[in-house]
Amino acid sequence: MSGTDPTSPTGGAQASTLPELDVARVKRWCAARVPERVRHEMRVECEVAPRHLTIVERRAPYDEQQFGPEWTSFPIARLRYTKTRGTWSLYWRDRHMRFHAYDEQFAFAPSPDVEALLAEVDRDPTSIFWG
Structure with missing residues (x-):
């Protein structure tokens, strides 16, 4: 699949404003x-939008008979790209599913290196992303 399918919810013509290499990273x-052995139960995925990426945790349905076959989707973090500056900014999600700038709360500056943001999400010094 080429990733240019406009009907795809996670990739398509809209995503062309984001640096492709960063999206791939x-x-x-x-x-x-997530280890391969448990991907039938949970996954961490990236949803692509025109100006941002949202990292989501997906879980298999607990009881498919009662709740249906759809996996649940829980947003973990958002990475917003500012094309004019060529920088990525990190956002955290509150309990009401609203995103807030992480740099304002934790003195973490926007960066041209998307991997710096991923390292901060991985590090999660305040347990704001992974709990």
């Missing part, structure tokens, strides 16, 4: 978060 980082 984030997707690779997400895939590496």
Whole structure:
């Protein structure tokens, strides 16, 4: 699949404003978060939008008979790209599913290196991303 399918919810013509290499880095980082042996139960994935990426945790349905076959999706962090500056900014999600700038709360500056943001999500010094 080429990733240019406009009907795809996670990739398509809309995603062309984001640096493709950075999008690939984030997707690779997400895939590496969960061992292959448990991916039938949970995954970490990247949802692509025109100006941001959202890292989400997906879980298999607890009871498919009662709740249906759809996996649940829980946003973990958002990475927003500012094209004019060529920088990525990190956002955290509150209990109401609203995103807030991480740099304002934790003195973490926007960076041209998306891997710096991923390292901060991995490090999670205040347990704001992974709990």
